[in-house]
Amino acid sequence: MPVMKGLLAPQNTFLDTIATRFDGTHSNFILANAQVSKGFPIVYCSDGFCELTGFSRAEVMQKSCACKFLYGPETSESIILSIDEALEERKEFKDEIMFYSKTAVLFWCLLDIVPIKNEKGDVVLFLASFKDITDTKAKAIHEDRREERRRGRVKTDSPFSTARLRSGTVLYHISGHLHSREKSKIKLNKNVFGDPPALPEYKVADAKKSKFILLHYSTFKAGWDWLILLATFYVAVTVPYNVCFIGDDDDLTRSTTVSDIAVEILFIIDIIFNFRTTYVSKSGQVIFDARQICIHYLTTWFIIDLVAALPFDLLYAVRVSVVSVVHLLKTVRLLRLLRLLQKMDRYSQHSTVVLTLLMSMFALLAHWMACIWYIIGKMEIEANSYNWDIGWLHELGKRLESPYHAMAEVNGTTSGPSIRSVYIASLYFTLSSLTSVGFGNVSANTDAEKIFSICVILGLEVSGVFTPVMLPTPLPPFSFFIPRFHSLLPPTPSPQLLKDFPDELRSDITMHLNKEILELSLFASASRGCLRSLSLHIKTSFCAPGEYLLRQGDALQAIFFVCSGSMEVLKDDMVLAILGKGDLIGANLSLDNRVIKTNADVKALTYCDLQCINLKGLYEVLDLYPEYSHHFVQDIQQDLTYNLREGHETQASSVLKNLLRKTLLPLLEDLRKIHCNNLKCKWVFMFKAPAICKPKSTFRHPLIFYHFCRVGWWGQDPKQRCPYHPLHRHQSTYETCF
Template identity: 40%
Template structure:
């Protein structure tokens, strides 16, 4: 399936995910995001770590000023506050040490770092405020005057805020000696935020490291077809060389060709260590470490065994027959390269003609293998002195009879002369093809016991292959490509609809991306149709399992009984959104409560981002408090591929009315991250600056004297000019 094979590759705004990933690598770090285009710079996102150190939940922090005035206290340094205001107004990088207070009024020393975030137009749209708890580094200061009665920590808070160099020296005093310069540079990097390492707030295609190949790029597609051709070459030549002993140390041309093939397969192993793959969730995995571990756990051993230089072992051909035959048989291990075709079969199945050719090639390949085995049996019987085998009869018919000579090396007779290698192979292939497609013509027949046993086994295998491949080719193709056919049929219907109604190109591309990404997530399965197959009790169990992330992560559902959870789960619906999709429009009725399972969204009011919502957030309206249906005061747009679990207002109120005990717990514990009904009142920074510039311009304009502006004076002035 192309959508699933290609993965989710549409441009996404992964800014929030990148910041969360960087913050999670440093457990003591917390951060806020604030809108830089609105007066007072309101907070649009805060992570869980900030909620833990501050004591406030996310809903209480949202829309407050990023200056964190709600955490100021009497000992918060006024000079530091002024420096923070200046940094925000001038949109520059800086860091400060500041004393703030938790919700329970506990003092807290924090290292605050402020970094402006730019969009694709190089405009600062967000502020990233990173906090580090440095309370442990702030040692109490002893004072000679103990009459004040103030605690040591209060005296410390009143002291002048220390500079960054003092803080770094304190870090170095508490950390072990760093002799390695790389560790020192890491510490310096940890203490600073550079513009070149900050991600931008914009949509961009998934990035991969420069040494990583995309699994769907044109080069990789061509390379896979080359590997397919070389795999069939190996599957043909290896059995032929082993059976007919075609390749010897004197045959330089074949040795060179096989060596080149081995090198190409070894290069393929190296490329597999640097090629992305599609993860279980449809995402494109480009992390080099994850790619290497995935390949090592899957196909690396098989690929390595198929690339070993078995031609080196062929030097034993001139030694004892047993050892030479053993190392010659090791060449068959190269047939493991067929595993490359198996794991890339989904790519070849996209094309019906390619699938038909692969089936025919496989049928011919089996016939080729059986022909090589048939020749080996005839040669073995002839070497053992059986003069009525099919190979001996062929020699007599072609008037190229075999003869024996005494070998001094082996002290046994050796078979010489006989038909040419080409004649023997064509005859063997002719026999296997006639047996696989019919009952045979009898001109080449099994004579010895070994030949008859092999022929019986071959007929059984051939009957199954013939019935499967030729008798049910249409059925096999339909079964193997049913999902692909359904997928292409859906895409064709969407394309025809867009063409018929002349949908704009931009909107058409969004629709196509949504259809492809939704197919990648659902595999074309209709969840409601599958659930309707099950009885009510089983359906409820499945729904609880599908919504387990919502029930486990949100405290509002902890006191719900099993019956209550089952009733809620039956009414939850799961939806998938592509980047750029608008989930709510301004003025639209708010009839659902939405829980974000994966991805990130942005809430836009008056063309400004007022909130960024991520995994675990809840948005909608507090239906259980206000019975009237509200209207959305903002737009909600997806930044990345998002999975949402939603429940309709009527269904939620129906469950809450029935389970009164749970209703009280739900209303008390559910934290609505953003209420779409509430309209925020704010002024834009650009408008304030424009008003200041206009006021300054009016102030500098010269004031006209009323006497000079009098009507009579204007008439006399005009009369003088006319004279």
């Protein structure tokens, strides 16, 4: 019997593992490409890093892993050199450093850079984590200053200057006789610099499982499921029969004790197996982790399986005479039939199995009705006087010449037909009731018998009315696999279903289904009518691990939004960007040149759910709303996690060079004459674009910084340092010298 195996393709879950590893501690981290020695560009940054620094993900992507855009005047030159050295040598680095956010707010940061290797042992990525320790550092500095004042020392430097001259770790320099303070700070150092767990490798890896984990789709598990199914049907047949027909008869009860105990043992073993059997999660992933398997089983079928496996039949083995109570308790095992509903999906793919199950369920229902029909007749006899002979059991006894005697119970003897004859007659009546009108040799005579017959016939009619009608035309074979295919996709109505709806309703439905992508800041300035039109051009897509969404040189047909999973952008087998949930990938648009060639490959690392906006439909909407098209063309450049347009880097660089040549060079020359006529200064202009330049840490001359549209200065000569203006601090990675 085929089972839904789940999503079993080998995946590169590096990004998911890293995100899970940092979750709950500090999720401020970036990933950089270690194979590009020129700057080690950032290929991924977390939401926590964006919140910490104030920069958006689009502003951070492709910047240097050294995070030069966070440097400022208080940033230690020696630490900057150490960072550059660690990156060049592909080794681990850990130290404290002062950074500046986008709004020029100074904060202390514990920087930890770790190289990530692939399956060949080559360093392919850098993982840089950032922990904000400003509060801890400020508190320690305050304690040190208070201690120094108590000892009569006067410090004239600023707190941050003092801290920079101290040790570069959280364990600050203290005197040897302060033993208690040393213990507390060592404890703090262990908490911050605790040994991190081993980092995963950046590679495609098969799921690891223990040898004691059973695969839910294995041959052994399939055979075991069939055995448990037969045992479940055995319980469904014997439990009602024993409760109704056997009752307190010890001799008849003990004849099935061995088989009942064997079934209980099977159910107990099945519980043990279920604690070690993989399952398919709601996202389609196969879960191999033993802890997750246990939690999932405990929260789903464990209670029902445990109740069904309680060893009631062991009471017979120890000679405990509570037969009737045990039989009633064993009826809870019928809950085990609920597990059949779990398997009906996969059973429904085979007509032969479906027909067999339907016939079995019909026979089982008739068996239950026969047991109830007998217990009604038996209770009628016990509840009335000895001369009462209207019930169907009395009529059956007269026909079989085995009547019920009034004094049989008093004398301790049995009377009436045998249990075998009574069961066959009862089953015959229920089958005739389920298939016809219930008239025959066995008929309902008393009020209770007639009421039960009416309920059976009405139930049959209701089930016949609501039974699905088969299509007149035969279904193609692949239609059996359509439900499995749709189970892997989001519950989105098909275009064929929506096309018959009114335009108003169709727009409202698509807006609700695609609200996640429409809530991006890119569409904040769009009118409701524009959003309704855009929503009609959004569709969902699905990518498997290793599948290429785009190839280099392909014509870009859509803008993609990652709903779940992770992808990588590749060029010449090098990682340019790693995309996760919430990332937008596409290209900056031009209303004139609408043919866009991609400059890299986009490949899925894990199973990915995507939403894509068709470019043809997008251009049509922008033509209808020209007032919004201008904002969209400008804003999309800031919201794109990675720009796939071919040649966009060269275009941006040429624009900035022309701007420098025509506008800013004369301005810089005038400012140099005004501010630093008597200082030997080197001029640096900061701008946000890739350029071939020298890092700030290599300059040995006094510096003056300028930022585009905001001019501030910081002069320095060997004898005097001019004040730094933080509101005009540079916010860029790259520096061009003049």
